[in-house]
Amino acid sequence: xxxxxxxxxxxxxxxxxxxxxxxTITFRxxxxxxxxxxxxxxxxxxxPILFKDNIDxxxxxxxxHEVSHLLVWTLFGRVQPHGKEWQSIMHHVFHCTxxxxxxxxxxxxxxxxxxxxxxxxxxxxxxRHNNILKGAQYxxxxxxxxxxxxxxxxxxxx
Ligand SMILES: [Zn+2]
Ligand SMILES: [Zn+2]
Numbered sequence: 213x214x215x216x217x218x219x220x221x222x223x224x225x226x227x228x229x230x231x232x233x234x235x236t237i238t239f240r241x242x243x244x245x246x247x248x249x250x251x252x253x254x255x256x257x258x259x260p261i262l263f264k265d266n267i268d269x270x271x272x273x274x275x276x277h278e279v280s281h282l283l284v285w286t287l288f289g290r291v292q293p294h295g296k297e298w299q300s301i302m303h304h305v306f307h308c309t310x311x312x313x314x315x316x317x318x319x320x321x322x323x324x325x326x327x328x329x330x331x332x333x334x335x336x337x338x339x340r341h342n343n344i345l346k347g348a349q350y351x352x353x354x355x356x357x358x359x360x361x362x363x364x365x366x367x368x369x370x
Contacts, residue, residue, distance in 0.1 A: 213237060213263070216271045217256065220279040220306065227305045228287070235282055239263065241335045243326055244318045247274045249281035250333070256282065257333075259321070266316050274314070276306035328362040331355040 214237055221232055239260040242248050246266075248257045256278040263270050280301040281293065288297045294312050302310040324335035329352035336359070340350065350359045 213239075213258065213270075213275070216275045217279060220276055224279070224283055224301075224305050228283075232283065232286055235279075240333075241321070241324060242333075243324045243335055244321055245326075246270070246314045246316060247278040248333075249278045249285075251282065251285040254282060261321055262314075262316050262318070265320070269314070269316070273308055273311065276302060276308045277311070280306065326362040327359040329355055329359050330357045333362060334359060 217237055218234065221234060225231055233254060236253070236255040238255060238257045240257055241261065242257055242259050246259055246262050247270075249255075250257065256275075258270065258274065258278075263274075266274075280298050283301055283305075284291060284297045291297050294310070299310040302308045323338055325338070325341040327334045327336050327350075331352060331354055336344075336350075340348075344350065344359075351357065352359065
């Protein structure tokens with residue numbers, strides 16, 4: 213996986229004739245999202261279960277999809293997440309179809325809810341999510357801020 217991400221960066225560097233800082237790569241469960249790009253953290257996350265079940269599709273499409281988000285952020289700053297800049301990089305740098313949804317089988321993927329603090333993201337179980345709806349509060353151990361619902365969703369299930 214690291215190789216696939218770094219290979220995308222090599223392609224991008226040849227295309228744009230400049231260097232890009234390599235991102236951190238994580239494998240955390242992320243609801244039904246196949247991948248997520250964290251722009252400020254320069255991090256890409258891939259769903260470990262969906263990855264294991266769909267390795268080819270991840271390498272050929274999910275990896276370039278998320279890398280393109282980080283490239284757009286570096287090159288253009290805050291623009292539409294799946295806008296023309298992103299589509300253009302998917303087409304011209306990676307020769308990929310710019311899909312924004314996936315068709316992976318998500319039956320094995322437990323339902324989780326995306327939450328954020330000031331420093332990280334969390335996939336909470338239904339039980340914890342329901343506790344929060346009933347008034348419970350969870351704090352991040354690192355930054356001590358309360359977890360709040362997040363609508364980060366990229367390459368989600370259709
Ligand atoms: Zn935190
Ligand atoms: Zn996306």
